[in-house]
Amino acid sequence: MSDASSTPASQELRPRVEKLLSDILGLMGFPARLDFKDASDGSLCVALHFQDGPPPGVEQGKRSQVMDSLQFLLNKMLHRPGAERRFVLLGAGAHPEPRSERARKEPAAPAPAAPAPAAPAPRAAPPAAPARGQARAAPVKAAPAAPKPVAARPVEGDERALEVSEEPSLRAAARALAEKSATLGRAYALVTMKSEDRARVLKAVGDVPGLKVSCEGEGRNRRVVFTPDKLAPLPKRSMLPADDDEDELEG
Structure with missing residues (x-):
C-alpha cells in the first residue's frame, strides 16, 4: 500500500x-x-x-x-x-x-530541587581530664559489624519438567524451524517466549534427528536455542555489514 x-x-x-x-x-x-x-x-x-x-x-x-x-x-x-x-x-x-x-510530545522532566543546607553538627565537649592519681581508661574498640548475607541468585527452572498442553500451530512452526536448522546447518534462537511455550517447543522437537535443542539465559533473555550437529559456515555474501551504529536504527 x-x-x-x-x-x-x-x-x-x-x-x-x-x-x-x-x-x-x-x-x-x-x-x-x-x-x-x-x-x-x-x-x-x-x-x-x-x-x-x-x-x-x-x-x-x-x-x-x-x-x-x-x-x-x-x-x-x-x-x-x-x-x-x-x-x-x-x-x-x-x-x-x-x-x-516522540521526544517532542514527552513532557520535560522537572529539575530536582536543591537540597537545603544541613545544619552544622554541635561540637562535642572535650572529655574531662582524669583526677590526679586516677588511671586513664583505655578506649574500647567497637566490634566489627557482621557481613550482610548475600541473597542467592534464583535458578531458572527446567522447562522439560513442565506439564503443558499441546498447541498444534506452535508445534508445527517449531518442527519446521528445527528441520530447517538440521538440514541447512544453521543455528537459530526463539526469544520473548513464556516458560510454558518454551516447554512446548522442547517437547515438539525432541525427536528431530541431527539437532540439539536447549534453553539458555535467564529472565527476559532466556531463549530456546537450535544447534545442528553439523554447523555450516555462513557464505560471505550473506554476512551483514558491521559498520552501522545500532543507536541510529532505533525508532
Whole structure:
C-alpha cells in the first residue's frame, strides 16, 4: 500500500522493503499486510497488520523486543557500506512515531530541587581530664559489624519438567524451524517466549534427528536455542555489514 505523497526515493526503497519483510515474515510463519508512510524526519514507516495475529511477545500499537530486532535486521540488510541510508521504522498494527516526534510530545522532566543546607553538627565537649592519681581508661574498640548475607541468585527452572498442553500451530512452526536448522546447518534462537511455550517447543522437537535443542539465559533473555550437529559456515555474501551504529536504527 502506498500514499500519494511518497517521494521517488521512497518509491524505489519500498519494493525492496516489501520483498525482504514478506520473506522474513513468511519464514517466521506470521504473514502480514504492509502499510507504508513517509515520516517527517525522512525515514520510512511501515505498519505490519498480521493476518493471523501477531507473534508471541508482540502487542498491537506497542514496541517490543521482537519488533525492534526485526527492524534492526531489516536495516542491516538494506544499508550496504557506501550506499545512501534511509532508515525503516516498523510498528505492529500502526505506524511508529519517529524518535524526534516522540521526544517532542514527552513532557520535560522537572529539575530536582536543591537540597537545603544541613545544619552544622554541635561540637562535642572535650572529655574531662582524669583526677590526679586516677588511671586513664583505655578506649574500647567497637566490634566489627557482621557481613550482610548475600541473597542467592534464583535458578531458572527446567522447562522439560513442565506439564503443558499441546498447541498444534506452535508445534508445527517449531518442527519446521528445527528441520530447517538440521538440514541447512544453521543455528537459530526463539526469544520473548513464556516458560510454558518454551516447554512446548522442547517437547515438539525432541525427536528431530541431527539437532540439539536447549534453553539458555535467564529472565527476559532466556531463549530456546537450535544447534545442528553439523554447523555450516555462513557464505560471505550473506554476512551483514558491521559498520552501522545500532543507536541510529532505533525508532
